[in-house]
Amino acid sequence: MIETLNNSNKDNLLVAIERFELVAKATHDVIWDWDLEKGTVWWNEGMKEVFGHTPQEIEPGPESWFNRIHPDDRNKVIHHMHVAINRADSNRMDQYRFRRADGSYAYVHDRGYTIHVDGKAVRMVGSMRDLSEKMQSDEARLESEANLQFALSAAQLGVWNMNPETGVVYFDERCRGLYGNPSEEILNYESLIQHIHFEDREKVVNGISHALDPEKRAAYDIRYRTVGASDKTLRWLHCTGKAYFTPEGVPYRFSGVSRNVTDEISSKERVAWADQQAAMTIEGSGAGSFLVTLDSNELIYSPTMSRIITGRESSAISRDVFVRHVHPEDFEKRSAAYETASKTGELRYEARFVWHDNSVHWVRVIGQYLYDSTGKAISLSGIVMDITDRIESENIIRTSEEHLRKLIEQAPVATSMFIGKDMIIDLPNEAMLKIWGKGAGVIGKPLREALPELENQPFLQILDDIFETGKPYAASGSRADLMIDGVLETFYFDFSYKPLRNSTGEIYAILNMAVDVTEQVKSRQALEQSEERYRQLVNELERRVQKRTEELHQANQELVNSNSNLQQFAYAASHDMQEPLRKIQSFSSRLQTVYGGSFDENGVFMLNRIQDASKRMSSMIDDLLAYSRLTTRDSAFEPVDLKKIASAVIADLEFSIEEQKSQIKVGPLPVVWGNPAQLTQLVQNLLSNAIKYRKQNVQSIIEIHAHGLDEQELSALPRILPEHSYIRIEVSDNGIGFDEKYLDRIFQMFQRLHGRGEFSGSGIGLALCKKVVQNHHGHITAQSEPDKGSTFMVYLPIPN
Structure with a gap:
């Protein structure tokens, strides 16, 4: 079963990776993935396709990114990135210049999303989009608008705007001059009509009426005379305009331009051209x-028109340029637009045009026919606009929406979208439909209608609040009552509501993701009930534990008293045993001095044996007394400098070192956590052993060193202090060594591997060392071979 789940997880991971790679390949953007913990940055193939950088030349870290940012933009961009990481922002955006492989710079729009784990930013993923063409297009548009403004000024066009509902007319300064600068600050339709020549008033009124008629919506293009309000000067004006209607057919704006054509009234063609230019200005x-x-x-x-249609400016093109360069697949669309224009007088269509370099661009064509007095069309004027960026953006949005749809359909958790304030259900995946207990028939319905049982629950109000505030919402273990097969059942969910915004920042939908945790919540509730049932048992247990604690405290106090008595006994016993030994040593010494000459050889031998035995007994009592003092740990631990202790011990052993001609090498030693007196005993016994068990006729060399521990060695130590680190102290010699099969034996009381005739001693020294190390929550062991020396290894804690 576990193997099956593991395989399933691996399959899901492979599918997720494959989807990410497909998205990275399918998009025209440059996708990047910055691992903040490893310090590596991954780029998709767009890095080569868009900027020309090959994988071989791309560095593995963030320098592959930062080093290619324009020097004037680099500090700002890097600062924004680190601000987003440090503030735990979920996303960031920047526009800056990024160096291509050929050394030129592209204008890019960079968007990144930060991934957090336990509140720490661990990854940032995002994309770059090359905005160079768009910015060039924007610059061209601004230049074109400036040119148009200049053209308006050069053509002496005045702009006017009328509110059909109120009759208020807004004139620019040029228009006011064309009407002789009326004195009224706020102009209105009725007063302006009075400034029109009486022979032309009816024509103007009818023209405006037809333009504002929702059934006719006629183009306003008319010549008439005005009589100046203040200077009474007669002027011929050529006015063009258009009415704008609400979806209900109510005119809400009537605007246009006017030009003084008094000097040009005889030139109809030029007047028509000026009129059409003004009409295009209205279109913006x-x-x-x-x-x-x-x-x-x-x-x-x-020239701009030629460049938009053909890709280059030309001084010799004919009308068939609109036919020769239109994409073959869009011929029918263009023909249909002209057929409609023949009936309405307005030409509008969007089509692909093939430039001279065979590149394809989307173009929007807007035109208007001009008719003579008989109703015959005499000219067609219009504008063309390159809308490639808009079409590509729409395609990208559609592609993104399709990707989102697929991701929601294949998401492992229940997911759905609610569109608009009516919360129309869109894109619910199978997991969400299963949770609701509904079929696909709920798609396209308002959430209130599809799941009426939610009416008295908090979810609908939460969604309404999100549409108003834009704040996401998430909850764990929240109760929901759902109608499943006609039965209202209770479930529990971990869910989230996240608002989705369009390009203008408005919330257009809410993404809902939910995980069914009903079984977990019910298990928790059952556990809480069980805990309540056993609460009394816990109280009883606490009472018994308290009683047992008091008993242990009393027993511990008795143990303290016992240890104190033991120390007093050991001290008294040592003194009581040392006193007869001192007398034996004293009298035997006097006996040897006064009567030594009277003893035969056997008597002298026995007297010497008495003295040697008394000395060994005295030494053994001293060692036993020292060992007994170690049976209770001295809690006065402090930082202890082992180097100072080693120096003091070597000074105390100076006589033995010189006598045995030993050389002691002391390496750097650390500060450890322990009792100075006990650690002095430890070092003294280890050095004494190394000096004692030397090989004859070989200079004794003894070394003391300290070593750090790795995790494996530390985990193998028994009885360690978890809040302390440890150090290994090694005391090595080139002495007689021993067989490691006796390793456990040498640390026991009174255990000897050699006879007293070979080496003196009580057999307690290493046992005392072991006791000191145990008191320090450490460990002692040794490595040795006969005739190859020994190394004693002591593990001790060090201060935090």
Whole structure:
């Protein structure tokens, strides 16, 4: 079963990785993935396709990114990145210049999302989009708008705007001059009509009426005379305009331009051209303009128009440029637009045009026919705009939405979207439909209608609040009552609501993700009930534990008293045993001095044996007394400098060192955590042993060193202090050594591997060493071979 689950997890991981790789390949953006813990940055193939950088030249770390940012932008971008990481922001955006492989710089839009684990930023993932063409297009648009403004000024056009509902008319300064500068601050339709020549008033009123008629929506293009309000000067004006309607057909704006054509009234063609230019100004676009005289098919165009249609400026193109360069697949769309224009007078269509270099661009064409007095179309004028960026953006959005749809459908958790304030259900995956106990029939319905049982529960209000505030919401173990097969059942969910915003920042949907935790919550509730049932048992147990604690405290106090008595006994016993030994040593010494000459050889031998035995007994009592003092740990631990202790011990052993001609080498020793007196005993006994058990006719060399521990060695130590680190102290010699099969034996009381005739001693020294190390929660062991020396290893704690 576990193997099956592991395989399933691996399959899911492989599928997720494959999806990410497909997304990275499918998009035209440059995808990047910055591992903040490892300090590595991964780039998709877009790094080569968009910027020309090959994988071989891309560094593995963030320098592959930072070093290619324009020097003037680098500090700002890096600062924004670190601010986003340090503030735990979920996302960041920047626009800056990024160096291509050829040394040029691209303008990029960079968006990144930060991934956090336990509140720490561990990863940042995002994408770059090359905005160079868009920015060039924006610059061209701004330039075109400036050119149009200049053209308006050069053509002496005045701009006007009328509110059909109130009749208030807004004139710019030029328009006011065309009407003789009326004195009224706020102009209105009725008063302005009085400044129109009486022979032309009816024509103007009818023209405006037809333009504001929702059934006719006629283009306003008319010439008439005005009589100046203040100077009474007669002027011929050519006015063009258009009415704008609400979806219900109510006109809400009527605006246009006016030009003084008094000196040009005889030149109809020029007047028509000026009128059409003004009409295009109303449309708010000046990307490229054209005028076609229908009788002769003569084409008058701006350089910008030629560049948008063909990809380059040309001084010799004809009307068929709109046919030759249109994409074959869009011929029918163009023909249909002209057929509609023949009936309505307005030409509008969007189509792909193939430039001279065979690149394809989307172009929007807007035109308007001009008719003579008989109703015959005499010219077609209009504008063209390059909308490639808009179409590509829409395609990217559609692709992103399709990816989102697939991700939601394949998400391992229940997921759905609620569109608009009516919360229309969209894209619920199978897991969500299963939770709701509903089929696909709920798609497209308001959430309130699809799940009426939610009406008296908090979820609908939470969703309404999110649409108002834009704040996401998440909850764990929240109760929900759902109607499953006609039965209202209770479930528990971990869920989240996240608002989704469009390009203008408005919330258009909420993403809902939910995990069914009903079994976990019910198990927890059962556990809480069980805990309540056993609460009394716990109280009883606490009472018994308290009683047992008091008993242990009393026993511990008795143990303290016992240890104190033991120490007093050991001290008294040592003194009581030392006193007869001192007398034996004293009298035997006097006996040897006074009567030694009277003893035969056997008597002298026995007297010497008495003295040797008394000395060994005295030494053994001293060692036993020292060992007994170690049976209770001295709690007065402090930082102890082993180097100072080693120096003091070597000074005390100076006579033995010189007598045995030993050389002691002391390496750097640390400060350890322990009792100075006990550690002095430890070092003295280890050095004494090393000096004693030397090989004859070989200079004795003894070394003391300290070593750090790795995790494996530390984990193998028994009885360690968890809050302390440890150090290993080694005392090595080149003495007689021993067989390691006796390793456990040498640390026991009174155990000897050699006879007293070979080496003196009580057999307690190493046992005392072991006791000192145990008191310090440490460990002692040794490595040795006969005739190859020994190394004693002591593990001791060090201060924090």
